[in-house]
Amino acid sequence: MIHILGIESSCDETAASIVAEDGTIASSVIFSQIAQHQEFGGVVPEIAARAHLEKVEYVIKTALSDAKMTLNDIDGIAVTAGPGLIGGVIVGLTTAKTMALALNKPFIAINHLEGHALTPRLCHKTPFPYLLLLASGGHTQILLAKDIGDYEIIGTTIDDAAGEAFDKVAKMLGLGYPGGPILEKMATTGDASRFKLPTPLKGKPGCDFSFSGLKTAVRILIEKQQTLTEQDKADICASFQNAVISVIEDRLKNAIKMYKERFPQGNNLVVAGGVAANQAIATALTNIASKNKLIFSAPPMNLCTDNAAMIAWAGVERFKKGQRDSFDIAPRSRWPLAETKFE
Numbered sequence: 236m237i238h239i240l241g242i243e244s245s246c247d248e249t250a251a252s253i254v255a256e257d258g259t260i261a262s263s264v265i266f267s268q269i270a271q272h273q274e275f276g277g278v279v280p281e282i283a284a285r286a287h288l289e290k291v292e293y294v295i296k297t298a299l300s301d302a303k304m305t306l307n308d309i310d311g312i313a314v315t316a317g318p319g320l321i322g323g324v325i326v327g328l329t330t331a332k333t334m335a336l337a338l339n340k341p342f343i344a345i346n347h348l349e350g351h352a353l354t355p356r357l358c359h360k361t362p363f364p365y366l367l368l369l370a371s372g373g374h375t376q377i378l379l380a381k382d383i384g385d386y387e388i389i390g391t392t393i394d395d396a397a398g399e400a401f402d403k404v405a406k407m408l409g410l411g412y413p414g415g416p417i418l419e420k421m422a423t424t425g426d427a428s429r430f431k432l433p434t435p436l437k438g439k440p441g442c443d444f445s446f447s448g449l450k451t452a453v454r455i456l457i458e459k460q461q462t463l464t465e466q467d468k469a470d471i472c473a474s475f476q477n478a479v480i481s482v483i484e485d486r487l488k489n490a491i492k493m494y495k496e497r498f499p500q501g502n503n504l505v506v507a508g509g510v511a512a513n514q515a516i517a518t519a520l521t522n523i524a525s526k527n528k529l530i531f532s533a534p535p536m537n538l539c540t541d542n543a544a545m546i547a548w549a550g551v552e553r554f555k556k557g558q559r560d561s562f563d564i565a566p567r568s569r570w571p572l573a574e575t576k577f578e
């Protein structure tokens with residue numbers, strides 16, 4: 236059985252994981268840098284890069300010991316080569332290349348977004364072609380996932396990513412970082428009907444997203460309030476989350492129509508990326524799927540947000556297709572999914 240070691244360091248999580256060919260996660264170690272970035276209210280790239288350098292060896296060693304394996308048991312090393320904060324990507328990529336060279340093992344460069352995009356196959360063996368909503372801190376896209384490396388983007392955000400909007404609204408309300416999970420928790424005690432917020436692009440043709448107008452509307456709303464009670468904050472959170480859900484539902488309606496036209500045999504809607512950890516969004520997606528007779532799946536919470544199991548799994552999928560990368564692959568801060576075509 237093939238085992239791939241995956242390494243992830245593109246944002247604020249240093250992670251290593253060993254995943255087997257059959258999807259068994261032998262180990263998954265995540266060292267979160269949240270505490271180091273918290274006082275700045277967001278990820279500080281230089282701090283992130285240094286923290287990755289400090290922890291990368293630790294997470295790899297722990298992944299091996301948790302899996303009760305040695306480096307000899309590993310068949311290949313997969314690593315995030317982008318997109319992401321370049322200092323962090325360099326740390327992981329250089330580590331992986333050095334290990335692969337020293338151990339004479341295959342080296343596979345992975346696009347972080349493809350890690351998210353293939354997670355449904357790791358968790359639920361979802362067959363291609365599936366309709367994918369990829370919503371993270373840096374990206375919000377709707378894709379037709381047709382095969383490994385074959386992703387057609389049918390919708391994307393024209394400004395902020397969904398996760399970014401959660402983070403920014405949480406910051407405006409002084410809820411702290413990272414905002415998504417805190418905002419979701421606040422929203423559970425709020426009245427979503429109290430504030431009427433805009434739902435950008437809702438009702439328009441196509442599958443694109445826009446969140447900056449919504450974010451601005453929340454800022455204006457906050458500025459208008461003299462003082463903000465905890466209940467006011469909760470109501471704003473609930474109203475904001477509701478607006479996001481309403482936009483996602485509307486955009487997906489168009490996307491599902493397109494998916495069904497293009498792939499009459501396709502019947503899978505999946506969500507991936509950090510925002511997929513949001514239970515209210517997952518519930519809305521479950522309802523949309525059942526209305527449209529699609530099977531819906533969302534990865535478990537710990538595989539929605541950044542992790543190395545998804546990188547190891549993308550490595551497994553690519554390894555099996557024969558991909559072996561050379562050491563001259565460069566780290567990339569930008570790397571669209573459409574540029575991951577399998578060669």
Ligand code: KG4
Pocket residue numbers: 246370371372373374397398399401402413414415416419508509510511512513514539540541
């Ligand atoms: O995929 P991810 O871990 O990192 C990126 O590749 O961006 O996504 C992180 C993003 C953050 O913006 C975070 O606020 C958001 O996912 N997020 C959430 C929730 N948990 C994480 N957004 C809404 N609700 C959540 N429960």
Ligand code: ZN
Pocket residue numbers: 347351371372508509540541
């Ligand atoms: Zn991510």
